[in-house]
Amino acid sequence: MKFALAILSAVGEQDSDMSVTFVGDQRMRRLNRQYRHKDRTTDVLAFAFRDAHLPIRMRMNASPLGDVVIAMPTAIRQARAASRSLGEEMAVLLIHGILHLCGYDHEASEKEARRMRWRERILLQQVGVFPSFIKLASKR
Numbered sequence: 001m002k003f004a005l006a007i008l009s010a011v012g013e014q015d016s017d018m019s020v021t022f023v024g025d026q027r028m029r030r031l032n033r034q035y036r037h038k039d040r041t042t043d044v045l046a047f048a049f050r051d052a053h054l055p056i057r058m059r060m061n062a063s064p065l066g067d068v069v070i071a072m073p074t075a076i077r078q079a080r081a082a083s084r085s086l087g088e089e090m091a092v093l094l095i096h097g098i099l100h101l102c103g104y105d106h107e108a109s110e111k112e113a114r115r116m117r118w119r120e121r122i123l124l125q126q127v128g129v130f131p132s133f134i135k136l137a138s139k140r
Helices: 002-010 025-036 072-081 086-101 110-127 132-139
Strands: 017-023 044-048 064-071
Touching (some): 002 017, 025 044, 025 064, 064 072, 072 086, 086 110
8 A cells, every 4th residue: 555655765764564444433443442452443443563563583673564444434423523525534543553553652641642743644644645535435
């Protein structure tokens, strides 16, 4: 996905690999409950490989960055509530998830939250919105 590659390049991770998975709200709720102990859906989750406890051999290869999971129904609702296109919402969520993979954590402190919001705005200006073909999903 060229859009994710543009974000990775903008954050200096152009040689890293990652996956993006789109799920429904029920699956996202299960993931959020299992990994964050929060029994509700959320818009985006990020699973950073660099934070994982991996065998030494795997840790030496810094290429895999992690996984970003986006709940499409939540993204659609949020886009409508904020009066923005689904492409804009998807860009915000993907940027947010990738920043988590890079070590940003808005829940760590207010200072870190401000730092992450600032970086999100800069990246959104750099990469623009998610490709327009995604807009078709919001018409359903």
